[in-house]
Amino acid sequence: MLRLSSSRCPHWDASALARAFNLPWQPSRTAATLQKRRPSRMVLSERVARGAPKTAPTGRPARRTRNSPFAGMNTTEVPRSLQYAKNNLSAAERRRQQPKARSGKKDEKEKDPMRALKMQRRLANVSYEKRSRVKQEIMEWDSFDEFDLLPVIKESISTQALGGMADVSPTPIQRLAIPTLLEMPDGKRRKKGKTMLEPNKEMKQFLLAAETGSGKTLAYVLPMLDAIKRAEVIEARDEAIEAAEDEEKKRARGQLYELDSPVDEHSKAGRPKAIILLPTSELVAQVGALIKSLAHTVKFRSAMISAAFSGTVIRNRLFAPSGVDVVIATPHLISSITESDPNILSKVSHLVIDEADSLLDRSFSPITSSIIDRASPSLQQLIFCSATIPRSMDSYLSKRYPETKRLATPNLHAIPRRVQLSVVDIEKVPYQGNRDLACAQTIWDIGKEAAEAGEDRQKKIVVFVNEREKTIELAKYLCSKGIDANALSRDSDDRKQAEILAAFTGAAVSSPSKPPKDPKPSSYTPAISAGDLAEYSPRPTARKLENTKVLVMTDIGSRGIDTLLVKHVILYDVPHTSIDFIHRLGRVGRMGRRGRGIVLVGKHDRKDVVKEIREGMFKGQALI
Numbered sequence: 001m002l003r004l005s006s007s008r009c010p011h012w013d014a015s016a017l018a019r020a021f022n023l024p025w026q027p028s029r030t031a032a033t034l035q036k037r038r039p040s041r042m043v044l045s046e047r048v049a050r051g052a053p054k055t056a057p058t059g060r061p062a063r064r065t066r067n068s069p070f071a072g073m074n075t076t077e078v079p080r081s082l083q084y085a086k087n088n089l090s091a092a093e094r095r096r097q098q099p100k101a102r103s104g105k106k107d108e109k110e111k112d113p114m115r116a117l118k119m120q121r122r123l124a125n126v127s128y129e130k131r132s133r134v135k136q137e138i139m140e141w142d143s144f145d146e147f148d149l150l151p152v153i154k155e156s157i158s159t160q161a162l163g164g165m166a167d168v169s170p171t172p173i174q175r176l177a178i179p180t181l182l183e184m185p186d187g188k189r190r191k192k193g194k195t196m197l198e199p200n201k202e203m204k205q206f207l208l209a210a211e212t213g214s215g216k217t218l219a220y221v222l223p224m225l226d227a228i229k230r231a232e233v234i235e236a237r238d239e240a241i242e243a244a245e246d247e248e249k250k251r252a253r254g255q256l257y258e259l260d261s262p263v264d265e266h267s268k269a270g271r272p273k274a275i276i277l278l279p280t281s282e283l284v285a286q287v288g289a290l291i292k293s294l295a296h297t298v299k300f301r302s303a304m305i306s307a308a309f310s311g312t313v314i315r316n317r318l319f320a321p322s323g324v325d326v327v328i329a330t331p332h333l334i335s336s337i338t339e340s341d342p343n344i345l346s347k348v349s350h351l352v353i354d355e356a357d358s359l360l361d362r363s364f365s366p367i368t369s370s371i372i373d374r375a376s377p378s379l380q381q382l383i384f385c386s387a388t389i390p391r392s393m394d395s396y397l398s399k400r401y402p403e404t405k406r407l408a409t410p411n412l413h414a415i416p417r418r419v420q421l422s423v424v425d426i427e428k429v430p431y432q433g434n435r436d437l438a439c440a441q442t443i444w445d446i447g448k449e450a451a452e453a454g455e456d457r458q459k460k461i462v463v464f465v466n467e468r469e470k471t472i473e474l475a476k477y478l479c480s481k482g483i484d485a486n487a488l489s490r491d492s493d494d495r496k497q498a499e500i501l502a503a504f505t506g507a508a509v510s511s512p513s514k515p516p517k518d519p520k521p522s523s524y525t526p527a528i529s530a531g532d533l534a535e536y537s538p539r540p541t542a543r544k545l546e547n548t549k550v551l552v553m554t555d556i557g558s559r560g561i562d563t564l565l566v567k568h569v570i571l572y573d574v575p576h577t578s579i580d581f582i583h584r585l586g587r588v589g590r591m592g593r594r595g596r597g598i599v600l601v602g603k604h605d606r607k608d609v610v611k612e613i614r615e616g617m618f619k620g621q622a623l624i
């Protein structure tokens with residue numbers, strides 16, 4: 001090995017010498033140390049004109065990536081990314097030009113359009129093969145007349161249930177569920193004289209799953225009423241026969257003048273034949289109103305009971321001497337009534353668990369399950385109804401009711417394409433992270449757009465927040481910005497809540513009922529009053545957004561409420577799961593209408609989830 005003194009000969013000279021003689025060369029320690037101590041001067045590399053090496057001398061890729069602090073220095077070529085910008089290429093074109101195996105992670109993302117949603121995976125899968133089979137099946141039915149429903153029920157569909165709507169035809173879930181619940185498979189009519197309410201008939205379980213606003217309520221209500229009415233005829237006949245037999249027996253025993261027992265075994269008071277369970281008082285009122293309108297023509301007795309009514313009202317409705325056929329209630333109320341009167345469930349042949357994804361979730365499930373168990377001996381049909389099938393509910397049904405017949409529509413878990421979702425980045429100017437401001441501005445933009453388009457009808461906008469505490473705070477803020485806003489949450493007064501909601505659903509508000517005396521005291525907060533507003537914002541703005549009404553609510557309002565008058569939904573917070581996205585965006589685009597959702601996204605939000613939801617919606621895909 002050649003060794004040269006570094007003091008006399010700088011090492012580059014030594015190395016050149018070594019190269020000239022084709023000898024291995026190693027700088028002496030002194031030379032290297034001196035080299036280090038020499039005051040540094042920035043000298044451009046001789047190779048600068050040739051650009052950065054593609055690979056390091058070790059054979060590994062050069063470490064200077066775009067993310068390094070010195071990225072872009074000493075380069076003589078325009079980076080690829082800037083070239084694209086310069087050429088004004090679209091994102092898709094750029095992707096096409098990029099070499100295939102550039103980065104495994106990115107490729108994976110591109111291959112899997114629902115990567116972020118898959119990490120959560122909240123919804124059960126319904127195969128596309130099954131969906132297309134159902135699509136074929138439901139095409140066989142185009143009219144309510146084809147169903148084996150009693151004539152009076154058929155006549156009441158458009159006049160009573162659908163508010164006089166002309167030319168109505170069944171929706172996909174109605175085509176799928178009505179014949180099945182009527183037990184008329186393959187389009188055949190039921191055998192004459194056969195009724196669903198037969199003593200000792202085995203309990204059958206059904207799951208009705210269809211997108212939001214697709215008419216699930218009528219899908220279970222019509223067959224249920226049909227069964228009750230047919231059973232009534234048979235019951236009346238049996239009672240007449242029984243009475244005649246009793247009379248005959250008495251006559252034979254010569255006891256013709258014996259007094260009847262004061263206890264009437266056939267009393268129908270407090271012994272409903274059908275119970276519909278719903279998670280909130282608002283939904284009880286909504287479904288109760290539909291049932292009541294049908295009761296006028298179909299002739300049956302219904303009672304809606306929830307915490308919105310006083311104890312006396314509930315007692316009078318449930319134990320009316322004329323009896324009750326259908327009860328619409330919340331699980332908590334039914335559960336507490338069964339504690340004092342277990343027989344309340346003794347004659348129930350139809351039990352509907354509506355909004356089953358809520359009623360079978362962790363908080364409701366124990367109470368719902370206990371009601372099902374208590375009603376089971378007399379049950380003939382147990383019907384679960386839901387807009388989504390969460391995986392937890394899927395496994396609950398598989399474990400507890402494996403025989404459940406699942407009726408899912410082809411578009412289940414897909415948010416219809418007629419609903420558009422746009423994104424507002426709250427980090428950008430002029431919001432700079434102020435979510436409240438972004439929300440107020442979005443509302444103003446919607447309101448102004450409507451005014452410019454010359455729309456006379458009042459704009460109804462629903463704003464969803466994730467936290468209950470935020471509803472009133474945000475509504476107050478919006479009021480201070482000249483927006484007519486109200487808040488709705490579990491803390492709000494029921495009566496006031498019903499009135500506020502009616503403006504968004506178009507429903508009539510029922511007559512006032514006294515506030516409940518017996519239920520537990522609640523931390524009830526009224527919706528915003530002028531006093532609240534003054535306290536919150538001493539100088540409310542002089543600007544007023546005309547013709548626009550806003551309702552701020554939590555998830556409580558997103559379940560099942562038929563907000564037909566709403567065309568815009570603002571997702572103030574990014575929903576936690578795809579289930580919440582489906583329910584919240586499901587408040588618009590109901591029954592074939594168009595709608596728009598606007599989601600406010602900040603730096604801590606899951607932008608990837610929002611992006612995937614938007615893409616899924618654009619493609620009309622089922623979410624996962």
Ligand SMILES: Nc1ncnc2c1ncn2[C@@H]1O[C@H](COP(=O)(O)OP(=O)(O)OP(=O)(O)O)[C@@H](O)[C@H]1O
Binds near residue numbers: 170217560
């Ligand atoms: N066959 C039909 N034709 C036209 N409108 C209908 C029909 N069936 C139901 N509707 C209307 O569609 C609206 C939505 O119905 P419903 O509330 O039952 O939907 P849903 O599927 O239960 O929604 P969600 O999942 O949000 O609870 C209601 O206003 C109802 O009157």
